[in-house]
Every structure is written in structure tokens, then in C-alpha cells.
Amino acid sequence: MKAIIIGATSGIGRELAQQMSTQGYELGITGRRSHLLDTLAEVLPAKAYKATMDLEDVQGALKAFKQLLETMDGVDLVVINSGTGSNDPKLPLEDELSTVAVNVLGFTAIANVAYHYFVSKGHGHIVGISSIAAVRGGPAASYNASKAYVSSYLEGLACRAHVDAKDISITDIRPGFVDTAMAKGEGIFWCAPVPKAAQQILTAIKHKRSVVYVTKRWRLIAILLECLPGGVYRKLMG
Numbered sequence: 001m002k003a004i005i006i007g008a009t010s011g012i013g014r015e016l017a018q019q020m021s022t023q024g025y026e027l028g029i030t031g032r033r034s035h036l037l038d039t040l041a042e043v044l045p046a047k048a049y050k051a052t053m054d055l056e057d058v059q060g061a062l063k064a065f066k067q068l069l070e071t072m073d074g075v076d077l078v079v080i081n082s083g084t085g086s087n088d089p090k091l092p093l094e095d096e097l098s099t100v101a102v103n104v105l106g107f108t109a110i111a112n113v114a115y116h117y118f119v120s121k122g123h124g125h126i127v128g129i130s131s132i133a134a135v136r137g138g139p140a141a142s143y144n145a146s147k148a149y150v151s152s153y154l155e156g157l158a159c160r161a162h163v164d165a166k167d168i169s170i171t172d173i174r175p176g177f178v179d180t181a182m183a184k185g186e187g188i189f190w191c192a193p194v195p196k197a198a199q200q201i202l203t204a205i206k207h208k209r210s211v212v213y214v215t216k217r218w219r220l221i222a223i224l225l226e227c228l229p230g231g232v233y234r235k236l237m238g
């Protein structure tokens, strides 16, 4: 199997790369920090191809992504893991726009090109790393909104593939807290170790699941969040 992981330089993406490579996946690994791609490629047991890309530069990222698809000569799976967000309570516009640029525009560009690539190939699998934050709005306004977009876009691609009778699987991964650089600050609970989260993501990928909460207990939180009335929810978020 050949797979590309968009955002493999740290955290969940890096661990997923390690677990997949150990299981024999030939990988394309991407991110902005090319020195981290180099050190990762050195320790991966199976063959790995590197591509430096910044999703804020959509055209540059697409060029690198298409080049990677060509170099790898046939890919079965694309995991779009890259994501960013800000916890700054002042909600600076610059941070909000950066979150939207990466999590919405960059995500859409890769997901769209991957979809068309798999249509032309006849089959494939797209996995997006969304978040429990997709379920409702939150104080990190652009982050929750962007993850709601990610989950909705993935469901849209699944509908598109079904309507067009294409053999393309879509998986929406919604992690709760995972112990990475991103999960910092107050109010963190049920924080999953990165290897455990990556292992559950890989299992979901292998079973071509549609929507998966990681770890599994976060499904309960999602149900609870969906049921809470607005006033109660806002107090909880405060």
C-alpha cells in the first residue's frame, strides 16, 4: 500500500507515519519543517518520499502534492492531517485567517485534488483529521468552525462518490484531546497518548470507517455536546 500523509512532521501525523511504515506502507510525508521530514524519513523502516509544503500557499502546496503523486507512481490513500489553531482569547484576526487558510483552504485544495486523482485512478481512500471541535462552535472560533467545515466537506465527498458510483472511501477522524503540541492550555481532559490515538486512527483507516471519534469515548462527549441547550453550552465553554 502507498499513502501520503499531509502534515507528518510532528504529533499525530508523525506517529501515524511511524506505525504505517512499520506495517509496510510506502509513504509520502509532508510538512513545512523540512528538517523534521529528513529526520523522520531516516527512521522510517519502509520507503519514504518527502515533500515540503505550506498549506497557506495553496498553489505551492498543490504543485508539491501533484509532484509527490507522480513521483510515488500510484497512491492508494491520502491522509490530510495538517491543522492549526489559536487559543488567544483576544481572537486576533491574523490568527483566525491563518487557521482558515490551513484548515479550510489548504484542506480543500488537497482533498479536492486527491478526489479527482482517485476518480481517474478508479479507486482510493481519503482520510481527514477533523476534531471533536467540529460538533459545535467554541471560544477558539475559527478552529471549531474550520473543523466543522472539514467534517462537512468529507461527508460531501462521500455523497459525491456514492452518487457517481465511484469506489472512493472517505473517513472523518474526530480526535478529542491528544497529547501533542496542539493540546495545550486549561481544561484538557481524557488526553490520549499519541501512539494510542494513531493506532485507533490506523484501525479506522483499515476498516474504511466513515466517522470515528478518537479515543472512542469522545463519541459520548459529542452526543452530549449536540444535546446541550445554547445557554448551558456557553456556560460550559466559559
Ligand SMILES: NC(=O)c1ccc[n+]([C@@H]2O[C@H](COP(=O)([O-])OP(=O)(O)OC[C@H]3O[C@@H](n4cnc5c(N)ncnc54)[C@H](OP(=O)(O)O)[C@@H]3O)[C@@H](O)[C@H]2O)c1
Residues within 6 Å of the ligand: 006, 007, 008, 009, 010, 011, 012, 013, 030, 031, 032, 033, 034, 036, 053, 054, 055, 056, 081, 082, 083, 084, 102, 129, 130, 131, 132, 174, 175, 176, 177, 178, 179, 180, 181, 182, 183
Ligand atoms: N492534539 C489534539 O488534541 C487534537 C485534537 C483534535 C484534532 N487535532 C487535529 O490533529 C491534527 C494534527 O495535530 P497535532 O495535534 O498532531 O499537532 P501538531 O503536532 O502541531 O501537528 C500539526 C501538523 O500540521 C502541520 N501543519 C501546520 N500548519 C501547516 C501549514 N501551514 N502547512 C502545512 N502543514 C502544516 C504541521 O507541520 P509543519 O509545522 O511542519 O508544517 C504538523 O505536521 C490537526 O489537524 C489537529 O487540528 C488535534
